Amino acid sequence: MSNVIFNRVKEFLNRFPPFHFLDSATLLAVAQVVEVRYFSAGERLFQKGDPAQDYFFVLREGSVHLIDHEDGKDIIVEVCDEGDVFGVLALLGKRPYILQALAKEDSLVYAIPVSTFDKILQENSRVSLYFAAGFASGQVVVRRDLSQVQKARSEFKEISQDNGLMIFTGQSDMKFSEDVLCVQQGTSIRQATIAMSDKGVGSVVITDAKQFPVGIITDKDIRNRVVAAGLGYDVLVESVMTTPVITRRKDAGFAPLYLTMIKNRLHHLIFTEDGSDQSPVTGILSDHDILLSQGNSPAVLINALMNTWEVSEMAQVRNRAERLLKYYLENEIGMEFIANIISEINDIIIQRAVQIAKKKYDEAHPEASKVKFCFLSLGSEGREEQLLRTDLDNAIVYEDVPADQAEAVQAYMLQIGNEVIDILLHCGFEPCPGDMMANNPKWCQSLSQWKQYFSDWILIPDQKALMHATIFFDYRPVYGHKALSDAMTDHIYQEIAGKSVFLNFLAKNALLNPAPLGFFKNFIVEKSGEHRDKFDIKLRAMMPLADLGRLLVLSHRVVGINNTFRRFEKIATLEPQHKELMLEAGKAYEILMRMRAIEGLKSGSSGRYIQPDALGKLQRQLLKNAFAPIDELQRIMSVRFQMEYFNR
Amino acid sequence: MGFLDFIFRNKPSKSNFVVQYEKFMIKKQAEFTPIDQLNFTILDTETTGLDIKKDYIVSFGAVKMKGYRLNLEQSWEVYLDAPLQNEASLKVHEILYPIEISPLKDFAADLLKYIDRDIIVGHHIGFDLGMLEKILKSFGLKQILNPILDTQALAIRLEQGPHFDRRLMRKGEYALDALCERYGIPLDDRHTASGDAFLTAQLLMKLLKLAEKKGIKNFKDLMMVY
Numbered sequence: 001m002s003n004v005i006f007n008r009v010k011e012f013l014n015r016f017p018p019f020h021f022l023d024s025a026t027l028l029a030v031a032q033v034v035e036v037r038y039f040s041a042g043e044r045l046f047q048k049g050d051p052a053q054d055y056f057f058v059l060r061e062g063s064v065h066l067i068d069h070e071d072g073k074d075i076i077v078e079v080c081d082e083g084d085v086f087g088v089l090a091l092l093g094k095r096p097y098i099l100q101a102l103a104k105e106d107s108l109v110y111a112i113p114v115s116t117f118d119k120i121l122q123e124n125s126r127v128s129l130y131f132a133a134g135f136a137s138g139q140v141v142v143r144r145d146l147s148q149v150q151k152a153r154s155e156f157k158e159i160s161q162d163n164g165l166m167i168f169t170g171q172s173d174m175k176f177s178e179d180v181l182c183v184q185q186g187t188s189i190r191q192a193t194i195a196m197s198d199k200g201v202g203s204v205v206i207t208d209a210k211q212f213p214v215g216i217i218t219d220k221d222i223r224n225r226v227v228a229a230g231l232g233y234d235v236l237v238e239s240v241m242t243t244p245v246i247t248r249r250k251d252a253g254f255a256p257l258y259l260t261m262i263k264n265r266l267h268h269l270i271f272t273e274d275g276s277d278q279s280p281v282t283g284i285l286s287d288h289d290i291l292l293s294q295g296n297s298p299a300v301l302i303n304a305l306m307n308t309w310e311v312s313e314m315a316q317v318r319n320r321a322e323r324l325l326k327y328y329l330e331n332e333i334g335m336e337f338i339a340n341i342i343s344e345i346n347d348i349i350i351q352r353a354v355q356i357a358k359k360k361y362d363e364a365h366p367e368a369s370k371v372k373f374c375f376l377s378l379g380s381e382g383r384e385e386q387l388l389r390t391d392l393d394n395a396i397v398y399e400d401v402p403a404d405q406a407e408a409v410q411a412y413m414l415q416i417g418n419e420v421i422d423i424l425l426h427c428g429f430e431p432c433p434g435d436m437m438a439n440n441p442k443w444c445q446s447l448s449q450w451k452q453y454f455s456d457w458i459l460i461p462d463q464k465a466l467m468h469a470t471i472f473f474d475y476r477p478v479y480g481h482k483a484l485s486d487a488m489t490d491h492i493y494q495e496i497a498g499k500s501v502f503l504n505f506l507a508k509n510a511l512l513n514p515a516p517l518g519f520f521k522n523f524i525v526e527k528s529g530e531h532r533d534k535f536d537i538k539l540r541a542m543m544p545l546a547d548l549g550r551l552l553v554l555s556h557r558v559v560g561i562n563n564t565f566r567r568f569e570k571i572a573t574l575e576p577q578h579k580e581l582m583l584e585a586g587k588a589y590e591i592l593m594r595m596r597a598i599e600g601l602k603s604g605s606s607g608r609y610i611q612p613d614a615l616g617k618l619q620r621q622l623l624k625n626a627f628a629p630i631d632e633l634q635r636i637m638s639v640r641f642q643m644e645y646f647n648r
Numbered sequence: 649m650g651f652l653d654f655i656f657r658n659k660p661s662k663s664n665f666v667v668q669y670e671k672f673m674i675k676k677q678a679e680f681t682p683i684d685q686l687n688f689t690i691l692d693t694e695t696t697g698l699d700i701k702k703d704y705i706v707s708f709g710a711v712k713m714k715g716y717r718l719n720l721e722q723s724w725e726v727y728l729d730a731p732l733q734n735e736a737s738l739k740v741h742e743i744l745y746p747i748e749i750s751p752l753k754d755f756a757a758d759l760l761k762y763i764d765r766d767i768i769v770g771h772h773i774g775f776d777l778g779m780l781e782k783i784l785k786s787f788g789l790k791q792i793l794n795p796i797l798d799t800q801a802l803a804i805r806l807e808q809g810p811h812f813d814r815r816l817m818r819k820g821e822y823a824l825d826a827l828c829e830r831y832g833i834p835l836d837d838r839h840t841a842s843g844d845a846f847l848t849a850q851l852l853m854k855l856l857k858l859a860e861k862k863g864i865k866n867f868k869d870l871m872m873v874y
Contacts, residue, residue, distance in 0.1 A: 002709055002725035002842040009720065036718035038853035040861075061834060106832065106857075108850065111717075 006031040009110065012060065016083035018127045019058075026120060035111040036060070045087070045101035045109065052090035052097060055111035059084050062107025066099045079104075090114050091121065176250070176271070176285040182207045183237060185214065189226055190233035192217060203268050203284065206241045211280045213270050215241030220267075249275035250283050261287060298324065298341045305348045309356060314349055315427045318389070321345045325387055326601050335590040339563065343384040347478050349427055350375060350394075350420065354479045357419035361412065367405070368412035373398035374480035375420070378436060382474040383546065383562045387597040389429040390606045392421065393436045393471055395443040397450050397484045410444065417444045430606075436471055447484055451491045458495045461505035469506060470543075473550055476562050493557055503555050507641030510547035511634050513540060534609040537596050541627060545589045548633050551641075565589045581632055588626035595623065662788030665757040673793040677765065679868035683856055684715045686867055688797075689766040690852055692844040693776045700778040704728070708755070708780075709842025710762065711849045716856070718849050724762055725842045726755055756787050763794055767871075771824045771848045773798045795871055799848055802855050803827055806862060810872075827851055 010031040013019040059080045066078040080086050089095050182205045183192050192204050206215040225240040250271035261269050271283035304317050328338045362369040379393035380386040396417050401409050417438030457465035477485040549567040556574050561567050568586030572579045600607025691710035697703035705728050712722040770776045800822045828835050831854045
């Protein structure tokens with residue numbers, strides 16, 4: 001028996017699920033019976049059809065491929081990296097292996113006796129649940145799959161220790177009034193009410209002769225305890241006030257203060273000099289203050305946006321929305337909800353910006369301002385997926401006007417576009433590097449010109465047209481006459497119907513970036529000292545999925561679904577034979593959005609570049625799993641669209 | 649200090665377990681046994697110093713390997729009651745006090761039982777053997793009779809060929825750390841006897857695979873002396 005060696009094995013296992021569910025003593029017992037096996041590159045660990053061994057395996061070092069053999073072809077089903085658990089069918093009894101395991105590199109493998117683990121499976125419900133979930137979803141490698149997004153989300157929480165309350169940032173943001181209305185005991189309700197009315201406040205603090213607080217009266221108290229109770233207005237304040245009062249120091253920190261209020265069901269918390277009720281009043285914090293100054297509810301933000309014409313205030317609200325986003329991400333709120341809320345806030349900012357612009361220019365352009373137009377969001381914003389304020393992509397479409405008015409109308413529309421872009425930049429959005437914005441004359445055009453654009457792209461799908469297609473096909477009306485954008489949609493489907501070769505080109509474009517399945521393989525190499533690159537999650541993972549989603553939606557003539565993950569959900573219903581895959585792809589996209597947003601918030605960037613070695617094991621697995629549907633979809637699309645192309 | 653007198657006796661009488669071991673070892677390993685059928689005991693010792701005459705074993709660790717499988721259940725770790733522990737060795741090995749003190753006789757008997765007829769493997773094994781034989785001598789065994797394989801020598805043979813002039817070797821090139829790094833074996837905590845035995849065992853598996861690729865197929869090829 002060697003404790004040194006056991007501890008080494010134990011420490012390794014403890015880093016990975018399901019072993020980290022085990023308590024120390026149990027894990028040590030597992031480590032003691034481990035068999036360390038060595039396979040050189042090209043060696044087979046087990047063959048498809050072999051009876052299951054008395055062990056299952058954990059990869060310690062190296063790389064193992066799980067390979068299926070079908071119709072004379074080898075298909076790599078899984079690439080295992082460090083810590084992956086495989087060969088687990090052995091746990092279900094002596095069934096033959098359904099795949100072949102091949103050491104792709106020299107590999108050290110920990111073989112864990114089934115007999116030992118059987119007991120643990122029976123005794124530890126978390127471990128058994130973990131394996132059961134794996135078996136149920138038909139995994140060959142046990143790890144969390146996409147259907148367990150919910151659980152995995154909690155892992156992301158570790159990125160920040162913030163709890164829900166911390167969304168109310170620090171003390172510095174906490175607004176409360178220092179100018180507190182106080183009256184002394186012995187004052188009549190009539191006088192107190194007049195004082196409240198004069199000051200325009202909803203509460204009054206009652207003090208004793210030393211100016212120490214003894215009670216509080218609010219609007220509600222006057223309604224319930226004075227008027228409804230039929231008391232006269234000469235009754236003294238001390239007979240109706242709420243007493244005693246709960247007091248705190250104003251620098252007690254937001255979270256404890258807020259908790260005090262919640263716990264005691266207080267609407268008002270009184271600050272005193274030393275925090276006790278035996279010292280003078282220095283301020284008052286109302287629940288209304290909290291809601292307004294720190295408001296974490298989307299309703300408050302939206303309300304604030306609707307009630308301002310000040311660009312600087314809009315910018316502030318948008319910053320607060322980012323905090324809201326962080327809070328949502330950390331609290332495992334569903335991606336669809338998050339995307340909806342953030343898009344809604346962005347949309348309101350845009351709508352407000354258009355209104356501001358119209359206010360500014362309409363008077364000078366009495367004729368042009370009557371022309372119907374529609375402000376469109378494009379690209380990720382068009383897909384309602386823009387969580388962070390990355391590139392702005394937008395455009396304006398307006399109804400056709402007689403030739404003699406064309407110039408004046410475009411000039412007006414450009415002014416509107418310019419103003420809107422200006423406001424959005426003020427609100428912290430980044431300009432589009434390719435100038436695909438409503439202030440670009442090229443993208444501020446009449447309906448017939450837009451139709452012409454789309455016809456051209458569809459007719460001659462060269463590289464540039466396809467690039468445009470990936471952005472302009474994801475448009476969404478945000479302000480103005482939706483009929484104009486509907487007309488564009490009708491036009492696009494008419495054009496595509498005649499020239500389906502366009503979809504083949506679009507498919508080709510969607511297949512340009514192959515799924516980064518080899519990524520983690522490289523990652524293993526990187527660890528041992530070669531180049532350490534960051535991973536471009538947008539280009540390598542999100543764009544391929546968004547492209548595939550768009551392609552499928554266009555090919556099925558689906559109208560009005562812009563979200564990539566909702567597109568996949570819709571396609572799952574249209575292609576029942578690929579239902580699972582489509583749903584997986586949608587989930588994968590959600591995960592990628594989440595990862596990108598978290599990375600972006602963490603690093604104050606677009607979140608596009610992820611540092612693989614900064615990811616935990618579980619996040620890496622999650623990311624890796626998210627790549628799998630890309631690969632499979634690309635293979636299906638390549639067959640579906642290239643075949644058609646060659647048959648023409 | 650009774651057992652010290654024992655050590656310095658000129659001709660110690662053979663203990664029973666030594667007699668048994670010598671009888672047992674008369675049967676030799678068949679020369680054409682393929683590598684994956686051979687039994688290996690991979691061991692390492694930590695000592696109070698580098699002088700075989702003066703220094704003593706502080707701890708001993710060993711694992712067994714057959715067919716490229718290390719069974720951890722058969723690993724063995726012993727902390728010995730060294731007659732003296734000088735400060736320098738404490739600094740290197742950080743062993744402040746023995747964890748499980750075994751009387752030397754028990755250890756000697758257990759050791760001979762443990763190594764069975766296995767090929768004994770170690771990194772720079774000569775030193776460890778010298779240390780172990782010093783203990784065994786006091787029980788009447790002149791030398792360990794098992795076949796001996798040095799992973800350092802094996803690595804040099806595989807990388808440089810059998811007739812390599814060792815004077816051309818760079819210092820440290822074939823140290824355990826350097827080899828582990830070269831062969832991609834994760835180095836964790838070194839400088840414990842079992843830890844190093846575990847590393848050496850992993851190194852051995854890699855070297856044996858390499859040896860097999862180079863045509864070293866069986867016991868005879870492996871133990872060939874140049």
